Amino acid sequence: MSAPQAENQPILAVTDLVSGYDPGVPIVRGASMTVAPGEIVVILGPNGAGKSTFIKSIAGLVPKQSGSVRLEGREIAALPAHRLVHEGLAFVPQTENVFGQMSVEDNLRLAAGILPKAERAPQLDKMYGMFADLARQRHLLAGRLSGGQRQMVAVARALMVSPRVVMLDEPSAGLSPKLVEQVFVNLAGIRKAGVTIVLVEQNARAALAIADRAYILAEGRNAHEGGAADLWNDPAIAALYLGGGKLRGREVPA
């Protein structure tokens, strides 16, 4: 299916992206990112660095002023948000990422709208197979679920359409340590299923443990990038960005 040289082609390539909410006030000021097929790439950085704005821009929710976004070589920077799902790029926002006034099942069936009719029911069953909790609570309003289960709905909603790349904004935020662990186990499982993952995280330790590579954003620009383990073990970076002064020297669990 893929041409020989396509083997090395990134699945997602963002180049010199400038974007922001109001014209003339760029929040992301020339950030770039390259993601290879099957990778887990994590984006780290201090609060307000523009991490959310960066992936919201890629997802088409924040106006881009310049720069390019390529998905499997195709320029998608100009596509509206709702077209990107059709192209295979899914996004789970940081907050308000489920329709709280709709049932769990309606949340998932809504997302299935872009699939051919025959694929909708099997895909729904697949999600219920993957997230057994949701199958039991399919008729509850998503807003009534616990934080961890809401997060599952949000992730399942994004996976309904079998995307090739899924971007998640802090999927572990506000969850108990046990649930955080569960989220990262799930993410590893999703990658095994062949989905490329871009992850924004505060939880640097857990994120770097499952990631292949990482980008550190500061003030809307790339501050550092590298292999997950290299970044974790770099004392200067750990001290500056990973909240890691006290964690310094600890090996990243393989």
Next chain:
Amino acid sequence: MNLQFLVDGLLTGSIIGLGAIGVTLTYSILRFSNFAHGEFISWGAYATLFTSGILGWAMGGAVPAIGPFSFGWTLLVAAVFAMALTGLLALGLDYVLFRHLRRRANAITAVMASFGASMALRSLLEFFFTSSPTYFSKKLQIAKQLGLGIRATPDQMVLIGLTAALVLSIHLLLTRTQTGRSMRAVSENPDLARVAGIDVARIVNITWMIGGALACAAGIMVGLLVQIRPYMGFDLLLPLFAAAILGGIGSVPGALIGGLIVGLAEAVAVQTVGAEWRAAIAFLLLIVVLIVRPSGLFGVRS
């Protein structure tokens, strides 16, 4: 107490409810109060009058009425046609006016613009059709005794049935179909809806079409039961908003039930304290709801 107020209230309530569904849908999906919604009611009634007139003319004179009703098949055909036209009118108004304001202006600008649109649309009707009242049919209807002192004409009975059918289909559309789920999604969280692959512009268009068509249906009811005048819709504006807010903004069953409550309250007021208090009732109900339960009976958002 005479139970006749039940029939009167149910009818007024159906009219208000049909209009209020449009108000509640536009508010929850587009996030602004469209004060030109009353004009969709008037334009719908005149569009029906005009179309059925042309059909009658093409058939070479008035078509005989169906069974015990006051109207013939030309009115039914004209009604369906006019509902589509009024939907397109709403869509057109959005295209030339609201769409631009939605993007940049704040909510109050859009509301003011809708006031302006309301006046312009009403003046156009007065220009083309004069301000004197007119009727679909001058044929008198004999009310039937239904027992318990309640009387209703065949027109009144079939209109209550038709309202129920219309409201039920809208309810099923919203709860059982992909379009309906998309409408609820856009109303709750437009950004997340886009992320889920929903074309928000398409949903907005569908919302205008539905709102316009239901307003037209309300206008036809007023035309059949009362009379057709350029101010017929504008005069309903306060009850429409009272009903939408009473039912809880965004809730379709809420808007209908809100409409029925306002309609029944008006009918009770007419019977007990006098017809001149009719208009005050909607206002009174609106104020009570805003104080006691701002999110409305079925509302989730305040």
